[in-house]
Amino acid sequence: MQAPLSEARPEHFLLSVADGIATITLNRPDRKNPLTFDSYAELRDTFRALRYDDAVTAVVLTGAGGNFSSGGDVFEIIEPLTTMSVPELHAFTTMTGDLVKEMRACPQPIVAAVEGICAGAGAIMAMASDIRIAGEGAKVAFLFNRVGLAGCDMGACAMLPRIIGQGRASDLLYTGRFMGAEEGERWGFFNRVTGAGAALEAAQETAAAITRGPTYANGITKRMLQMEWAMGVDAAIDAEAIAQALCMKTADFRRAFEAFAAKSQPVFEGN
Numbered sequence: 001m002q003a004p005l006s007e008a009r010p011e012h013f014l015l016s017v018a019d020g021i022a023t024i025t026l027n028r029p030d031r032k033n034p035l036t037f038d039s040y041a042e043l044r045d046t047f048r049a050l051r052y053d054d055a056v057t058a059v060v061l062t063g064a065g066g067n068f069s070s071g072g073d074v075f076e077i078i079e080p081l082t083t084m085s086v087p088e089l090h091a092f093t094t095m096t097g098d099l100v101k102e103m104r105a106c107p108q109p110i111v112a113a114v115e116g117i118c119a120g121a122g123a124i125m126a127m128a129s130d131i132r133i134a135g136e137g138a139k140v141a142f143l144f145n146r147v148g149l150a151g152c153d154m155g156a157c158a159m160l161p162r163i164i165g166q167g168r169a170s171d172l173l174y175t176g177r178f179m180g181a182e183e184g185e186r187w188g189f190f191n192r193v194t195g196a197g198a199a200l201e202a203a204q205e206t207a208a209a210i211t212r213g214p215t216y217a218n219g220i221t222k223r224m225l226q227m228e229w230a231m232g233v234d235a236a237i238d239a240e241a242i243a244q245a246l247c248m249k250t251a252d253f254r255r256a257f258e259a260f261a262a263k264s265q266p267v268f269e270g271n
Helices: 039-054 074-081 086-105 123-126 156-164 167-175 182-187 199-211 214-232 233-247 251-260
Strands: 013-018 021-026 058-063 108-114 118-120 132-135 139-141 193-194
Touching: 013 039, 021 199, 039 074, 039 086, 058 074, 058 123, 058 199, 074 123, 086 123, 108 123, 108 199, 118 123, 123 139, 123 156, 156 167, 182 193, 193 199, 193 214, 214 233, 214 251
Parallel strands: 021 058, 058 108, 108 132, 118 139, 132 193
Antiparallel strands: 013 021
């Protein structure tokens, strides 16, 4: 049996679990929280472990020291990549893509609290989250073409247009420019913008609200949001009919009805 996430002691970021919320903090503030080969792998494994941890019902993803993440570390990732063979490079890009897959596959909604710089792989992790809250002054860049690479990194060409639209995604992916918090909110990348330094508190409040909801049903919602990208409308409606029928057999559905009948607020228990 896998140990609960609350017992994990990651080496490459901070992790805390309280009241059903796991908070993952990228923690290299002196360099704006860049990622390394090891931190990519450990993040991937942590999000994979969330599939099996019923005690965690929501995730907050943030960065220490006033920045979210500057992306892949120039000297610990980018420089070594220039000397690798194609099989080695493919193993690396597969691993980074697997991080996004695990973020999308874990049933817990992920709320990103974005302050300061959010670039490269950091922008991808924010993109792969379910909800994004920015502090005023936050800046996001998908800057892959600025290091000589294509914008099709870690699912960006599939996911970003679905969030902000094809033309806007093209703008960011072809230019690698920074998008400010207010522009990001206007374009639909950020759900909302708070005062500078207040994004984490807002993300924690959002995660707490999610945690008070019906956990199993929220997990179904996340799964269907992911699955229905590849479905036609008729197939999606049929799939939702099955998913909703399953939710109607949960005790939380009965609790909601009984609370409504008693004119009280339901207390969901996740089953």
